[in-house]
Amino acid sequence: MNDKQLERSLKQPEVPVSLEKKLRNNWHTQLKEQAGQRTVTPRMLMGVSTSVLLALLTLFLVVQQTTPAIVTLAMQDIASDAERNDQARYLFDDAMRVQLQSRNIQPPLPGMKVKMAKYCTLNKTKTTHLRIAGAIRGEVNLFIRDGGFDIPTWGAQQGEINSMQWQVIHPREGLSVLVMRSADMNPQNVAALIQEMFYA
Amino acid sequence: MKLFRKAASRAQFDEWISTHHTALYRHALWMTGNRDVAAEMVQEAFYQAWVAMDSLKESDKALPWLLTILRRAIYREQRYQYRHTETMNHLSELVTGKTDDEPQRLLLIYRALENLSANHRDVVLLHYLQGFSYEEISEQLQVPKGTVMSRLSRARQVLAELAIAAGDGNVVQLDNVRSEKHTDER
Structure with a gap:
């Protein structure tokens, strides 16, 4: 037997006619099983995890950059006050002084004039609004509320709106203050004011 | 996509x-x-x-x-x-069945293959049954081409010896030397 004969002999065994069909059937069964149970590969898992993390990070950054609704409402209140002609009605009178002291809040520093003191309703909650002029220039608006401002802890706690710097502070349990400072007011003076009024 | x-x-x-x-x-x-x-x-x-x-x-x-x-x-x-x-x-x-060769001959080839080591049997089947060249077998088995050639040569020798020992030297008397032409055809 030479090489050619060996080759021919090795190719002699018959292949079952049904084999091809059987192979195809098994493969189709395999395909159906795969469709039923989606295999999660480490690569897929990593991809999904990365996407979720990126989505969360993006959401966090968006929330961080978004001005809370309460700040916008406060800004609207400031704007509407500026158009009023009856600001003299809202002076820092004894009643307001007593009311603040009853909440353990000290009056503003003597050098800073309270241009307006009133109550307003922000998001259906009564809020004390003090508009205080800076010693030299600018002004700061304090929105004082018992409780919180409905801003989630992961949301922005400070930022800028209409060229005013805003920040939410919590001097103590059950008391929140939204501080809105005009750009031309000295921030150190504001810090001193806050310290004196709420932390003294 | x-x-x-x-x-x-x-x-x-x-x-x-x-x-x-x-x-x-x-x-x-x-x-x-x-x-x-x-x-x-x-x-x-x-x-x-x-x-x-x-x-x-x-x-x-x-x-x-x-x-x-x-x-x-x-x-x-x-x-x-x-x-x-x-x-x-x-x-x-x-x-048995629709084969050109006698069943006895195929059985003898099978027994001869079975007596080869796995390495030698792989080379014989890839070369003679599947028609791969030395280079292709070398690539598949990840061994040098010279190793493929020596394994094939050794396998041929063993198959021939086994055939002779089986008293049927005429049946599995393999070519000892493959022609260059045949090698080139693959």
Whole structure:
């Protein structure tokens, strides 16, 4: 037997006619099983995890950059006050002084004039609004509320709106203050004011 | 995009079944000597091939890739099940039928192959049954071309010796020297 004969002999065994069909059937069964149970590969898992993390990070950054609704409402209140002609009605009178002291809040520093003191309703909650002029220039608006401002802890706690710097502070349990400072007011003076009024 | 790729893979795999199942079955049959086991091994090979299809970079090398999967599946099966020892008795009934060669001759070839080491048997089957060149076998088995040639030469010698020992030197008297022309044809 030479090489050619060996080759021919090795190719002699018959292949079952049904084999091809059987192979195809098994493969189709395999395909159906795969469709039923989606295999999660480490690569897929990593991809999904990365996407979720990126989505969360993006959401966090968006929330961080978004001005809370309460700040916008406060800004609207400031704007509407500026158009009023009856600001003299809202002076820092004894009643307001007593009311603040009853909440353990000290009056503003003597050098800073309270241009307006009133109550307003922000998001259906009564809020004390003090508009205080800076010693030299600018002004700061304090929105004082018992409780919180409905801003989630992961949301922005400070930022800028209409060229005013805003920040939410919590001097103590059950008391929140939204501080809105005009750009031309000295921030150190504001810090001193806050310290004196709420932390003294 | 992934759906299109999957559809293309399915079409290609379907073609592989049509084109290569015969070669794989005969290869498995000569390795196992049992028709049922051979069919089972071919199924297993195609199963594994479908699962790992993405790992095949060159689609024109599907047959060598499938044969590698098949050989590994058979060796794994033989190691754990020891089916190899049970197959010889079945072979005589396998080779009867519409064959040109006498069943006795095929049985003798099978026994001769079985007496070869796995390395030598792989080379014989890849070269004579599948028609791969030395270079192609070298690539598939990841051994130098010289090793392929020496294994084939040694295998031929052993097959011839076994044939003579079986008292049928005329049946398996292999060419000792392959002509250059024949080698070039592959």
